[in-house]
Every structure is written in structure tokens, then in C-alpha cells.
Amino acid sequence: MxxxxxxxxxxxxxxxxxxxxxxxxxxxxxxxxxxxxxxxxxxxxxxxxxxxxxxxxxxxxxxxxxxxxxxxxxxxxxxxxxxxxxxxxxxxxxxxxxxxxxxxxxxxxxxxxxxxxxxxxxxxxxxxxxxxxxxxxxxxxxxxxxxxxxxxxxxxKVMADVGLLGLPNAGKSTLIRAVSAAKPKVANYPFTTLVPNLGVVKLGQHEHFVMADIPGLIEGASDGAGLGLRFLKHLTRTRLLFHVVDVAPFDESDPVEAAEAIVHELGQFSPTLAERPRWLVLNKLDLLPAEEREAVADEIVRRLGWDGPVFRVSAISGEGTDALVQAAHRWLTEQRRLENEDEEAAEHEREMRRRMEDEAVARTEARLGRKRKRDDEDDDDFDDDDYDVEVEYAP
Incomplete structure (x- = not known):
């Protein structure tokens, strides 16, 4: 469908x-x-x-x-x-x-x-x-x-607990396939994912959470480039973001610059969404020689100045993915418990959602305002003479 x-x-x-x-x-x-x-x-x-x-x-x-x-x-x-x-x-x-x-x-x-x-x-x-x-x-x-x-x-906006962020071809779709029953299209080229995908991550008979994969962001997405800007709104209902970084990009680009570009675009799109808890997921470690993996991962973390949770995985082989989803489930369970027991925590969550909704409304107003302006300009260009036709009869 x-x-x-x-x-x-x-x-x-x-x-x-x-x-x-x-x-x-x-x-x-x-x-x-x-x-x-x-x-x-x-x-x-x-x-x-x-x-x-x-x-x-x-x-x-x-x-x-x-x-x-x-x-x-x-x-x-x-x-x-x-x-x-x-x-x-x-x-x-x-x-x-x-x-x-x-x-x-x-x-x-x-x-x-x-x-x-x-x-x-x-x-x-x-x-x-x-x-x-x-x-x-x-x-x-x-x-x-x-x-x-x-x-x-x-x-x-899709209802999910965890959202995946990253450049095109970072391995987000492969990750969601590895940890859930979702089967998004996977290929070795950018923009394979064209629409959001949801996957239910099951950890037991009655324990699960929902993960959302959106099309990858590119630099300039906040100005309308690529597909990601349109679908970033689907992450505003998530509680936790996985920032997926390709540690061995096929074009030999710098993973740190790629990660910093994503952080910038996220902040441009929604300052409140950028405040959401974000975990760094270093993917495709299997493409590196075994003796280099730890050093490369440590260098990326150091250059980013990252002080949050870091997970090193290979989505295609499943290595490290179980620890990732188990940790996410524990974190989500604790957050829900806090919101149920602590009114201040619940109010903080409601306030964040209100702020993101206000930002969404502002974006909608700006988008519709631009559309109306274009329509008005088109109307101003209209002239009755536009439909005048001069007919010449051949002898």
C-alpha cells in the first residue's frame, strides 16, 4: 500500500x-x-x-x-x-x-x-x-x-519509541531488519529507503518496542534538500534516537563530518527534537580489519566529543544488535516508570511534545505561507490577454 x-x-x-x-x-x-x-x-x-x-x-x-x-x-x-x-x-x-x-x-x-x-x-x-x-x-x-x-x-506521524537517524546508506534499514520483523528494501546505494518503515522489536512474549526508520538525511536537508526533511516529523513522537554512523563509507568520506552534518540538520529542523536522548550507533564494523575496529571507533567518539552511550554493531551480521535493543528496552521501561511515578518528569515530557508541536505548526505556517505567496504571484501574472489568440487565414 x-x-x-x-x-x-x-x-x-x-x-x-x-x-x-x-x-x-x-x-x-x-x-x-x-x-x-x-x-x-x-x-x-x-x-x-x-x-x-x-x-x-x-x-x-x-x-x-x-x-x-x-x-x-x-x-x-x-x-x-x-x-x-x-x-x-x-x-x-x-x-x-x-x-x-x-x-x-x-x-x-x-x-x-x-x-x-x-x-x-x-x-x-x-x-x-x-x-x-x-x-x-x-x-x-x-x-x-x-x-x-x-x-x-x-x-x-508514525507512533514509535525509537527513531533511526543517519545519512543515506548508513545501514539504518539493515539494522531494523536485523532486530525486528520489518523487511524494508536494502541495497548498496543511497536513498534506498523512500518512506518511513516501522518495526516491532520483540524481547519476550509481552515485551516489545517500536522502531522507526526514515529516509536518510543529507547536508542541506533543513533547506529542503533530499527526502529526510519531509519525514523527520515522524521522529517527533519518539523518545529515543539512534544516530547510525557508517564507520567504513564506500566513498571514503569522513564519518565524523557525516555525523556532525546530521546533528546540524536535526537542530535546524527542530531544536527540541535535537534535545531528545541520542545514542551513537557505529555500524558496519565488519568492513574493517579486526585489529583496527576498536581504534577507528574510539577515534570517531573522540573527535565527536561524544559523552553519551555508544554501541558498536554490524547490522548485517547482527553483531552487537542484541545488546543495543536490550539497553533501549531497559531505558524505555525506566522512562515510562518515571513518568508514571513522577509528575515533574511527566510534565517535562508533555512540555517537550508541546514545543515540538509548536515548531511543527511554525513549519507548516511557513510552508503554506510560501505556497500562498507563489499562488498570489501567479494570480498577479494573470492577464486577460493571455488567452487572446490571433488567427491568420491561409490564402
Whole structure:
């Protein structure tokens, strides 16, 4: 199935039904009073988080969603039937943005979470409501109001515990294949990974965590180069980052410069994401002579000035990967325990997520602002003469 993580749709709630103008007409009651009923409320539009979905592709083919209108009122004080609400299923991890105001309406992060995105119209009142001591036969009713209409933008971020960072061809996809059942495409050339991949790392019958692999970053990604910038947002929901470094690049480039470029691009994209705990994973040690491995790894760590956790692995052979995932599982378990027991730690995590969301909104505003500017410039270039055609008739 094609991976689609951004989509724009239009939602429209149902119109409220009009109130009824009616008078009681029965035998032996020649001058019955008003009995017009109210209209029905218009249906509203809701979003529901569904863990069975993992892409927004359906919204690429159907972009307009409308709830049912309320029915008009009837005589004998009968109210019109309310319009049925429309429930739209979206993947868990979807951020909902109003494209007109750039307001973040909701963040769907839980299974079954329900979010109101378009309020149904209010019902109209029948003439029975306007009877008074001075007006025994009112001919006044009110119409139902229009339902809310909104232009929405969905941005889906995968829900993972650990995210993989690195240059193209650093071995991230090989690593996720080695520790999980995920089978992303692997080849000996850059940009083999074109979309995010998720893998469930199982350490027992009931113990596991989710790892996310995104397309590799390149220098200048924060300015739009390569594929990584678009998919970096998927790492904002992770708790831990694995910075995968190729210690023996095929082009003989400097692994330290490559690692520093990734750190720079990460900070440019999101200063808060750059503050996330990050572990250094030195990969492809099997490509070095056995007697050189330790010295090369130590030199990379020294030049980077790295003082965090360091793991030396060979993803293709599996060497060192078990120790890596075991350590990650212990760390994640401890973090969850702290957040459950310590309100300050839980608030710190919430604050980081809020900051990353604010940064994401700022990026969205900037991107949409640039798009609107380009559209305005295109409109300014429009001229009625653009479509004038001079016809010359051949003799």
C-alpha cells in the first residue's frame, strides 16, 4: 500500500432543518392554534482514531465529506429528524490543522479518540414557539442554520519509541531488519529507503518496542534538500534516537563530518527534537580489519566529543544488535516508570511534545505561507490577454 502522510480534505456539517408553519385543523376546531414543529439538528463531523490505519491514502481519492442535513419540522408539533453524524476514521498519530487559520484543531494520539471538527447546524423553530397572548396565530418560524464547513489538513506521524537517524546508506534499514520483523528494501546505494518503515522489536512474549526508520538525511536537508526533511516529523513522537554512523563509507568520506552534518540538520529542523536522548550507533564494523575496529571507533567518539552511550554493531551480521535493543528496552521501561511515578518528569515530557508541536505548526505556517505567496504571484501574472489568440487565414 502506498504510504501517504499528508492530505487535505473539506468537511461540511449538515444544515439544520427549518421550522414548520402549521395550524391545527380538526373537525369541530375551526380556529385551532399553531402546531408547527421544529426542524432537526444538522449532523456533525467527527474524527476517530483507528489503529488499523497506517496511511492517509484514502483521503487522496475522496476529499469532500458531508454530514446529513436535519429534516424540516412538520405539523402536529412533530419535530424533523436530526441529521446523522459523520464519523471519519483516521490513523492514530494524525495532527489535524485548519488550513484557513493554521490552527491545530487536535492531535489524534489514542485509539478510539473522538474529535469534533465541524459542528452541525442548529434546528429552526416552528411557529408554535411564537404564540402569545397578543398573537394567537403566529406566522413566524426560523430557518435552520448552515452547518460548519472547514478546510482541513491531516499530517500523520508514525507512533514509535525509537527513531533511526543517519545519512543515506548508513545501514539504518539493515539494522531494523536485523532486530525486528520489518523487511524494508536494502541495497548498496543511497536513498534506498523512500518512506518511513516501522518495526516491532520483540524481547519476550509481552515485551516489545517500536522502531522507526526514515529516509536518510543529507547536508542541506533543513533547506529542503533530499527526502529526510519531509519525514523527520515522524521522529517527533519518539523518545529515543539512534544516530547510525557508517564507520567504513564506500566513498571514503569522513564519518565524523557525516555525523556532525546530521546533528546540524536535526537542530535546524527542530531544536527540541535535537534535545531528545541520542545514542551513537557505529555500524558496519565488519568492513574493517579486526585489529583496527576498536581504534577507528574510539577515534570517531573522540573527535565527536561524544559523552553519551555508544554501541558498536554490524547490522548485517547482527553483531552487537542484541545488546543495543536490550539497553533501549531497559531505558524505555525506566522512562515510562518515571513518568508514571513522577509528575515533574511527566510534565517535562508533555512540555517537550508541546514545543515540538509548536515548531511543527511554525513549519507548516511557513510552508503554506510560501505556497500562498507563489499562488498570489501567479494570480498577479494573470492577464486577460493571455488567452487572446490571433488567427491568420491561409490564402
Amino acid at each position: 502506498q504510504f501517504v502522510d499528508e492530505a487535505s480534505i473539506i468537511v461540511e456539517a449538515g444544515k439544520g432543518g427549518n421550522g414548520c408553519l402549521s395550524f391545527r385543523r380538526e373537525k369541530y376546531v375551526p380556529k385551532g392554534g399553531p402546531d408547527g414543529g421544529d426542524g432537526g439538528h444538522g449532523g456533525s463531523v467527527y474524527l476517530i482514531g483507528d489503529d488499523a490505519l497506517n496511511t492517509l491514502i484514502d483521503f487522496k481519492y475522496q476529499r469532500f465529506y458531508k454530514a446529513q442535513n436535519g429534516q424540516p419540522g412538520q405539523g402536529r408539533q412533530m419535530s424533523g429528524r436530526a441529521g446523522e453524524d459523520l464519523h471519519i476514521k483516521v490513523p492514530v498519530g494524525t495532527t489535524v490543522i485548519d488550513e484557513d487559520t493554521l490552527e491545530v484543531i487536535a492531535d489524534v494520539t489514542e485509539i478510539g479518540q473522538v474529535v469534533l471538527v465541524a459542528q452541525g447546524g442548529i434546528r429552526g423553530l416552528g411557529n408554535i414557539h411564537f404564540k402569545s397572548s397578543t398573537n394567537r396565530a403566529p406566522r413566524r418560524t426560523t430557518p435552520g442554520t448552515e452547518g460548519e464547513r472547514r478546510n482541513l489538513r491531516f499530517e500523520m
